[in-house]
Amino acid sequence: MIGQVFHGLGTGAVYAALALALVLVHRFTGVVNFAQGELAMVSAYVAWQLVDAGLSYWAALPLTMVVAFAAGALAQRLVMRRDGDAALIMTIGLYVLVHALAAQIWTSALRTFPNPFPGGPLGVAGPLGVVAVVLALLYLVIRHSGAGLTLRAVAADPRAARLSGIRVGRVHALGWGLAAVAGAVSGVLVAPVVFLEPGMMGGALVAALAAAAVGGFANPVAAVAGGLLIGVAETLAGTYLWADLRVLVPLAVLLALPAVRLGGLAGVRA
Amino acid sequence: MSAGLNTGLNTGTGPGTGTGHRRPAVGQYAGDRRPTWPYPRATLGTAVAGAVSVPFLVPPYPLHQVTLVLVYVVALLGLDLVAGHGGQISLGHGAFFGIGAYTAAILLSAGAPYPLTLPAAGLVAYGLGHAFGRPAVRLSGVYLAVVTFAVAVAVPPLIRRLAPGGAMGLPVRTPDAPFFTGLDDDQWVYLLVLAVAAAAFTLMRAVVRSNRGRALVALRADAGAAELLGMRPAAIRAHAFAWSAMYAGVAGCLFTWTTGFVAPESFTVTLSITLLAGIVIGGLGTVSGAVIGAVVVTFLPAPGLVSGLALILVLAVAPNGVTGLVRRAPAFIRRDRS
Numbered sequence: 257m258i259g260q261v262f263h264g265l266g267t268g269a270v271y272a273a274l275a276l277a278l279v280l281v282h283r284f285t286g287v288v289n290f291a292q293g294e295l296a297m298v299s300a301y302v303a304w305q306l307v308d309a310g311l312s313y314w315a316a317l318p319l320t321m322v323v324a325f326a327a328g329a330l331a332q333r334l335v336m337r338r339d340g341d342a343a344l345i346m347t348i349g350l351y352v353l354v355h356a357l358a359a360q361i362w363t364s365a366l367r368t369f370p371n372p373f374p375g376g377p378l379g380v381a382g383p384l385g386v387v388a389v390v391l392a393l394l395y396l397v398i399r400h401s402g403a404g405l406t407l408r409a410v411a412a413d414p415r416a417a418r419l420s421g422i423r424v425g426r427v428h429a430l431g432w433g434l435a436a437v438a439g440a441v442s443g444v445l446v447a448p449v450v451f452l453e454p455g456m457m458g459g460a461l462v463a464a465l466a467a468a469a470v471g472g473f474a475n476p477v478a479a480v481a482g483g484l485l486i487g488v489a490e491t492l493a494g495t496y497l498w499a500d501l502r503v504l505v506p507l508a509v510l511l512a513l514p515a516v517r518l519g520g521l522a523g524v525r526a
Numbered sequence: 527m528s529a530g531l532n533t534g535l536n537t538g539t540g541p542g543t544g545t546g547h548r549r550p551a552v553g554q555y556a557g558d559r560r561p562t563w564p565y566p567r568a569t570l571g572t573a574v575a576g577a578v579s580v581p582f583l584v585p586p587y588p589l590h591q592v593t594l595v596l597v598y599v600v601a602l603l604g605l606d607l608v609a610g611h612g613g614q615i616s617l618g619h620g621a622f623f624g625i626g627a628y629t630a631a632i633l634l635s636a637g638a639p640y641p642l643t644l645p646a647a648g649l650v651a652y653g654l655g656h657a658f659g660r661p662a663v664r665l666s667g668v669y670l671a672v673v674t675f676a677v678a679v680a681v682p683p684l685i686r687r688l689a690p691g692g693a694m695g696l697p698v699r700t701p702d703a704p705f706f707t708g709l710d711d712d713q714w715v716y717l718l719v720l721a722v723a724a725a726a727f728t729l730m731r732a733v734v735r736s737n738r739g740r741a742l743v744a745l746r747a748d749a750g751a752a753e754l755l756g757m758r759p760a761a762i763r764a765h766a767f768a769w770s771a772m773y774a775g776v777a778g779c780l781f782t783w784t785t786g787f788v789a790p791e792s793f794t795v796t797l798s799i800t801l802l803a804g805i806v807i808g809g810l811g812t813v814s815g816a817v818i819g820a821v822v823v824t825f826l827p828a829p830g831l832v833s834g835l836a837l838i839l840v841l842a843v844a845p846n847g848v849t850g851l852v853r854r855a856p857a858f859i860r861r862d863r864s
Contacts, residue, residue, distance in 0.1 A: 288668045290675070337842045344615055344671060345806055346841050348799060353834030360831070458795075462679045465672045473668070500687045507676040514664040 260495050261488055262380045267449070268487020269383035273390060273442035274457075274464035275471075275479040277435040280394070282473040284411045284431030287336070287343045291350035293457030293464070295331065295436050296443030298354060299324040301362050303444050304369055304452055313372045320444065321437050328436025329429040336428070358454045371448035383445045390441050391480060394434060407431055459503070463490065466506035469513055482509070577720055581713035590784065591824060593716045596723045597780045598820035602805050603730045603813075604773020609802065610811035611734055612766050613746035614667050617798045618658070618674030621681035622651045622771040624793025626778025628689050631788045634698040635690065644722065644779050651775020652768050659767030664760050670767070678795040685790040695789025698782060719780050726773060727813065733769060742766050799829050803837045809849025818848050 274296060281289040302323045306316035335350050336343060373382030398404035410417045410427045418424045442460065450456050463486050470482030486505055494502040581589055605619045626647035633643045662673035686693045703714030733739050741762050744752040749759055782788055800823050808819025826833055844851045 282668075288672065290671075335838055338845070341613060341615060341667070342841050342845055344668060345802065346838055348617070348802065349834050349837030349841065351834075352799060352803075352829040352837065353831065356830040356834055458679065462676050466676065469669065469672055500683050503680045503683050507673070507680050510669075510673045510676050511658070511661050514661045 260491050264488035264491030265484055266380040266383050266487070267491060268484035269380075269387045270442045270446040270449075270460055271463040271467050271487050272480040272483030273387050273438055273445065274460055275467035275483045276391065276394070276476055277439035277442070278464055278468040279471055279473055279476050279479045280435035280438060281432060282468070284407055285332070285336070285428045286339065287347060288465070288473060289432075289435070290344070290347045290461070291331070291354055292435065292439050293461035294351050294354040294358070295324070295328060296439035297454060297457045298327060298358055298443075299436070299440030300369065300443035300447040300452060300456070301358060304367060304447065307370060313370055317444065320440055324436045324440035325433040328439075329433035331436075332429045332432035333425070336432075355454055362454070364454055366451035366453050369447035369452045386441060386445065387480065390438055391476065394438065394476075397434065403430060462506045463487070466509045469510055578717070581709075581716045586710075586712055589712055589716055593712075593719050593784045594781075595820045595824045596716075596719045597777050597784055598801070598804065598823045599816050600723050600726045600780060601774050601777035601801055602808070602816040602819045602823070603726055604770040604777070605801055605805050606810065606816055607730065607733065607742075607766055607773070608770040609805055610815070611739065611746070612742050612763060614663070614763065615671040615802070616674045616767070616770065617671055617795065617802060618677040619770070619774045619801050620793055620795060620797030620799075621678045622655065622774035623778040623781065623797060623801070624681060624685065624788075624790075625654060626651045626775030627782045627788045627793065628685060628696075628778075629775070630779035630782040631696050631698045632690060634782070635696060640701045640783065643782070644776060647779035648772045648776045651778070652772035655768035655771025656764065659764045659771070660760075663763040663767060674798070675795070678798040682790045682794045685793070689790070691789075693790060695787055697787045700786040701783055715783055719784060722776065722780060726776065730773070738762055738765060796829055800826070800833070803829070803833050807836055807840050807847050809847030812849045815847055815849040
């Protein structure tokens with residue numbers, strides 16, 4: 257039982273990182289990015305390609321983050337030309353496009369990805385530690401840097417930010433880039449557990465959407481907590497009740513949210 | 527929630543405005559009742575005559591595909607109620623389509639007569655639409671997209687596990703043509719599907735023009751003002767979603783009648799995305815959008831490079847889809863002349 261909980265926390269760390277990315281994009285650009293999981297999948301492939309080329313895992317990781325940042329910012333600049341509902345549908349188009357591109361480039365063959373963390377219950381500390389570090393770094397960037405200040409200004413009032421000379425579009429690209437870095441972490445964390453393939457983030461995306469919804473797509477800490485909770489709940493339900501119950505956990509969380517009204521939901525406007 | 531997709535292009539100035547007012551081009555917002563075409567009755571008559579004569583002119587395989595187009599028209603008419611008129615996004619219509627298809631298939635394989643499967647599929651999808659829609663529409667607009675996405679992901683594994691046939695799928699018999707008609711079975715199925723699609727279209731027109739339908743459009747335009755006028759956003763949107771799910775379920779039943787085979791792999795999140803892409807590319811909030819979208823859904827291969835690019839480009843260049851482009855064409859031509 258304890259072992260299962262630890263295993264669930266490891267899965268939950270993946271969801272938490274991806275949920276963090278979703279919260280960042282929604283907070284700073286007002287869009288729920290359905291393509292976030294696919295961007296993370298591409299990052300995992302980039303990391304795999306770098307390791308395959310002979311780099312050590314810990315050298316490939318920062319390089320992957322840089323590539324992920326560029327890819328996220330580029331995706332925002334190239335694709336996100338609308339706001340509101342159209343923007344949401346555009347992220348779905350991006351999801352389809354990135355998925356198809358990845359299947360073209362890397363084929364849908366299953367690949368194994370190196371796991372830097374030791375197995376067993378204690379190995380879960382690795383993913384959790386990585387997520388904690390990313391959360392702390394993002395906090396530092398957003399709270400204590402000039403770029404973070406403009407980000408928060410745009411999030412608070414895009415029009416006022418534009419009037420005071422901030423290039424809102426570029427700041428949105430910055431938000432997407434930061435989110436893509438958080439997403440890349442989830443991709444690299446999940447790749448050793450499931451095999452590397454274009455569809456690998458499908459399940460994680462649903463869980464991360466539910467986790468981000470716990471925080472009303474606005475509260476990063478609630479999103480991380482939601483991710484860990486869903487990870488543990490999925491593992492326990494899958495192990496002790498019924499294997500197929502796993503897929504119902506995110507849906508159950510989402511449907512229960514309006515009734516429970518956790519604190520984080522204050523961020524969701526009715 | 528923003529005013530929605532269809533308000534993005536209020537640039538047309540029709541002839542006869544004259545006063546310097548800019549009024550929206552015809553068809554730029556849902557519920558616009560100005561005529562877009564001078565000969566509606568003649569066109570309707572020709573369309574009906576053409577549609578009825580199709581099975582006698584077209585060889586079997588193309589006929590099968592035309593039947594599928596009609597099936598997707600029903601599904602897209604339903605999706606359009608939520609996405610076009612309601613301005614909310616559902617990623618779960620593939621799942622409701624699959625639930626309807628499986629309801630029909632299970633009843634058929636249990637020996638039920640096929641006319642019974644249609645209301646059964648519609649009712650099951652309607653009930654589930656209420657069950658998922660009611661909590662989903664309570665929160666902000668994106669929430670419905672997220673919940674329906676989770677539904678779309680969860681349904682295929684459940685079908686694989688619970689439904690008869692499992693992952694292998696379930697073959698069923700398709701409706702036989704009654705002896706006295708002298709028709710082939712596929713011709714009969716086409717005519718059945720055509721009749722249901724025509725009924726679905728007529729009913730949807732009535733729904734959109736009903737009090738609740740107009741309330742739905744009003745909510746999209748300005749939720750705050752609509753609520754002040756006494757409309758209840760959650761109840762109206764939940765009803766619209768349930769109706770929309772019912773249409774998807776009915777379309778799923780027609781799919782079973784047409785193909786005679788259902789499998790969990792046919793109703794994954796891919797189908798939901800394809801349906802949404804179809805209605806967006808065809809044009810939201812219009813009947814012709816549903817028809818063009820259904821052709822796109824039938825003939826475009828499964829989501830890939832083409833449909834991803836098409837979705838992004840259509841939204842960037844022509845947010846009202848192909849229908850919007852066609853309707854704007856006269857205004858463009860006039861502007862060039864003057």
